[in-house]
Amino acid sequence: MQGSMKRFDDWYGPYPYAQITVVDPPHGAGEAGGMEYPTFITGDTFWWAPKGQKLFPEVVTEHEFGHQYWYAMVATNEFENAWLDEGINSYTEVKVCDSLYGKNTSMINWMGGQFGDTDFQRMEYVGVAETDPLARASFTDMSFSSYGGVTYGKTATMLITLENIVGEDTLRRALHAYFMKYRFTHPTQEDFLRTVNEVAGQDLGWYWQQAVYGTQVLDYKVLKAESVRVDWANKDAPEEQKGVTLYQTNVLLQRLGDFVFPVTAEVKFDNGETIREKWDGADRWKRFVYVKKTQVLSVEIDPDHQITMDRDYLNNSIATEAHRGAIMKISTHWTFVTQFFAQMLSWLT
Numbered sequence: 080m081q082g083s084m085k086r087f088d089d090w091y092g093p094y095p096y097a098q099i100t101v102v103d104p105p106h107g108a109g110e111a112g113g114m115e116y117p118t119f120i121t122g123d124t125f126w127w128a129p130k131g132q133k134l135f136p137e138v139v140t141e142h143e144f145g146h147q148y149w150y151a152m153v154a155t156n157e158f159e160n161a162w163l164d165e166g167i168n169s170y171t172e173v174k175v176c177d178s179l180y181g182k183n184t185s186m187i188n189w190m191g192g193q194f195g196d197t198d199f200q201r202m203e204y205v206g207v208a209e210t211d212p213l214a215r216a217s218f219t220d221m222s223f224s225s226y227g228g229v230t231y232g233k234t235a236t237m238l239i240t241l242e243n244i245v246g247e248d249t250l251r252r253a254l255h256a257y258f259m260k261y262r263f264t265h266p267t268q269e270d271f272l273r274t275v276n277e278v279a280g281q282d283l284g285w286y287w288q289q290a291v292y293g294t295q296v297l298d299y300k301v302l303k304a305e306s307v308r309v310d311w312a313n314k315d316a317p318e319e320q321k322g323v324t325l326y327q328t329n330v331l332l333q334r335l336g337d338f339v340f341p342v343t344a345e346v347k348f349d350n351g352e353t354i355r356e357k358w359d360g361a362d363r364w365k366r367f368v369y370v371k372k373t374q375v376l377s378v379e380i381d382p383d384h385q386i387t388m389d390r391d392y393l394n395n396s397i398a399t400e401a402h403r404g405a406i407m408k409i410s411t412h413w414t415f416v417t418q419f420f421a422q423m424l425s426w427l428t
């Protein structure tokens with residue numbers, strides 16, 4: 080709790096009241112759960128959640144405290160623009176909890192299992208990626224679950240993905256500017272988007288049109304990664320290259336979704352060489368060709384795992400035969416995680 084207050088004060092602006100009251104409702108209090116009221120929040124502990132291992136009570140407390148900023152002070156319209164409160168609050172929840180508990184351990188760090196809040200928000204978003212735009216009034220969303228996944232998970236995920244364009248620090252400064260300018264007023268989503276544009280010093284309209292006003296799905300795929308021997312054909316090679324084994328490596332990336340976003344691809348070769356390629360992502364596909372003495376080992380889009388709006392992580396990489404094991408491990412992890420979290424998505428309000 081004190082950690083949350085310190086981060087909010089450092090990053091977004093001062094908490095102006097003399098008091099904050101946190102109540103942990105007694106067991107048997109039914110559906111009390113976590114909830115926000117002005118200068119008053121309820122937490123949510125569980126008998127089966129030992130402190131410091133599964134961090135849900137900590138995350139819920141952070142989340143409800145964050146509402147003191149976005150719901151209580153900035154005070155946007157919950158019905159028309161729910162994402163400005165629950166969504167921005169879910170993003171700041173990720174930032175604060177990652178800072179307090181570690182990026183990959185901010186939700187679960189228990190019995191060898193680790194899971195971060197970024198993954199949790201993305202999991203909520205993935206299931207409803209094609210339903211409602213953020214900019215739609217909450218009462219006209221397709222269903223209650225699409226409202227939840229879009230408002231909380233998609234907003235957090237789209238702001239984390241935006242860090243790739245403007246930088247994490249710039250986005251933090253933009254939230255600070257938005258809070259300081261609009262606290263105790265009732266800003267609209269256009270006020271928020273304009274503030275981010277101004278602080279970032281760029282027109283992000285291309286991103287807002289897709290991520291806020293649209294339902295385009297972001298999905299890039301490694302379609303092909305192969306090396307074929309080409310020195311047979313190298314008859315006109317200079318004398319010193321004669322007899323040298325050469326391979327042509329073809330890498331083909333594909334844009335499966337309608338969401339256009341710049342991506343990086345990492346190409347690894349079996350001599351240890353690694354090349355990072357940039358693609359603006361605009362066309363339906365992009366080819367990279369190399370002629371080398373070495374063969375391709377693997378290709379991975381978004382190697383730093385920052386483009387969280389990419390709906391399907393499993394098609395982001397291809398590995399040649401010897402390296403399939405690593406890819407299988409990743410899919411098994413995600414199957415576990417999907418099943419585990421499918422049960423937990425309605426805990427926060």
Ligand SMILES: [Zn+2]
Nearest residue numbers: 142165427428
């Ligand atoms: Zn909330």
